[in-house]
Amino acid sequence: MKPQRNTPALARAGAWPRGGRAVAVIACVAMLAGCSTIKGWFGGDGEKAAAKRAAEPAELVEFTPSASASRLWSASAGKGEDQLGVRQGPVVADGRVYAAAVDGGVRAFDLQSGASVWHYDSDLRLSGGPGVGDGLVVVGSLDGEVVALDAATGAERWHATVPNEVIAAPVIGQGLVFVRSNDGRLSAFDAASGERRWFWTRELPTLTVRGNDGPVLGPGFVFIGNDDGTLAALSLADGRQMWDLPVAQPDGRTELDRMAVIDGTPVLDGTVLYASSYKQATMAVDAPSGRPIWGSDRGGSSRPGLSVDKVLVADRNGTVWGLDRSSGSPAWEQAGLARRNLGGVAVHGDYAVVGDLDGYLHWLRLDNGEFAARERAGRAAIKGAPVVADGILVVQNVKGDLTAWRID
Template sequence: MSFRIVLLALILVFATGCSTIKGWFGDSKGKALEPAELTDIASPIAVDRAWSLNLGDGREKLGLRQKVAVEGERLYVSNDDGQVLAINAGTGDVIWDSQAVKTGKTGNRLLFWRRKTIEAGLSGGPGVGNGLVVVGGRNGEVIAFDAETGAERWKAASTSEVIATPLVAGGLVVVRSNDGRTFGFDAADGTRKWVFDRGLPNLSVRGNGTPVAGGELVYLGYDDGSVIALRLADGLLAWEQLVAEPDGRNDLERMADVDGELQLGLSELYATSFRGQTVAISTTNGEPMWNRDIGGYGGLALLADRVVLADPAGTVWALDRNTGSALWKQEALARRWLTSPAVQGNYIVVGDIEGYLHWIRADDGVIVGRDRIENSAILGTPQVSASGTLFAITAEGKLAAYPQPQ
């Protein structure tokens, strides 16, 4: 695994008019970007891996934040070979694959015929709901499968690569494409119901956050540093709010992406920006309730009394939900390019660029557990099932399951 290649994929996307960046990794200064060395944990908790499964290679250099979708006792996951799999969450056994052709096992590695569901490869992780599993591809294609059987239900097309996980809600499938457009497709047959179009800056972090539904609205973060609320029924703009001002002398300085997971409370929405701002926004009118000069390229995790995020330096922060004041910070994971946090019981879990998962106590920020899935970056947010099991995927396609530590 090349740390330098993945780091570039995380920082930059393919920008018009962007000059070559020289000297980032070719001299002694590059060593300052290497991940902080991990130290022994004084009193570690027992972190047990229940099972793992190799899903296929080919994602690492794409910088995709792949993650599983969890529904009940099943996981749904896609790979860059154009396949969608349904997996038993308890055992790791494959229930169905979207090819419906031939499946075999050799040890712990799956073998499939190479007829692809989407020839250009799948980019965003699957979205699940209303009996559907929906995926998007690098060619803009959108495919819906029957969640029970894996049979293809319909196909539709967006106008660009689909990086974000589709949202299934309110009888619609909401798909964010990489050119700034968001589509509302009928969940029954894939008919396009509406499209919302918004321009993009020249340079942005690679990745789009998953749309979030709340009541009659759907919320999205954008590369210009804003959060918008669309009416789910027709895609019309209800309100927008700036999280971070994209100012600066050049495109790199103006990067203010809101790309990670948004979190929805009872009447407030939480968002964080690559530019270093985190905001609580009223869902009623889009007005900010508080803002804090701490932010990240990833998303947020939401607990009863706090929100948790990782900033670009690798510091993990817990902020009070009501005021935004810092409750604690954990700085031992510097420069490890952490994922958005996940909540597993009393622990916060983040993945890093070297394939490690780190368990952090939610009440005080102390690191208490660690496990390495493999020597490959974890880019997508770990997901936790209703039973408390955590699932994470590396950039080379290894999926691992961890029961909740006791």
């Protein structure tokens, strides 16, 4: 059964049921908001108030900044995702920022100044962020439409369809466009013509976290994290599965306990692939062979960041971890952002950066995880991972607003 679309209550909870299980949805509302107990739902007013306080986002603590973040420019991509839970974000290539909005089409901006370069207007509800490569900008919609645009001009090059909504940014490279739809399918299209070359499908678990991310490309391979907690390597030529590996085991007494989804795009550096799971697990893998190098019991569903010596992950409780790249052991943890619904982690110079539910950006020192700077990008949540290019960090919030930052 295909997943339902556009159910705000589920999007706010951060979970997406397969098969309409109302009891599981209620559990998700409590658990994914950061609750450690449901005691008090059926108790007195005092217990209810205590449970409510325990679920509230941590208050931001004051600190003495050791770095200065400055806003370079602001712009709008259009009407953003709001409560859809699709984690839209921009992409940067060749000195331009490309961004899509649910209502507003696709826009290109100059990275340095934020000046508008072109605008592709569309009635499609563009839900995933754009992908860029091979002279194309490609974006998908809530209705399974895929549109490829000329990266230089914004002119439409081709159009295709997939069987389900697209809430992940397409990935482009090696002559192909890869589109992940929300039914567990990865489709490969010819980058020049839009003709479908092959598709691969992974069966979805009954319950999974709302939102997913794109695959990552390697020489002759495409790697994808799945909703069942596995990481798979596919042949670029024909989509044949070369190996798969569990990053986290979907075990537990309930479907909620068994959620092990890998929703953030894995990170490939050389021949080592890093993937992180909602079930508090991160793994380093030898990409050509699928051989595990190390595993850690710290992790999260959002996209990890990678520095010279650390893997940066934000777990579902709001703790940011700096894991040693060679062993996976924790070098530091920053627990000051508890229950603030953090997005993916980016590396910006000597800092890890993450956005939160109130639109704040937090810069953490890579050496020890201490707060270095904090600025507010707007008053709407930041769910997607920031992107960094040429020393500039760009982020998009759920209202479709873009901001660009430097750090000194």
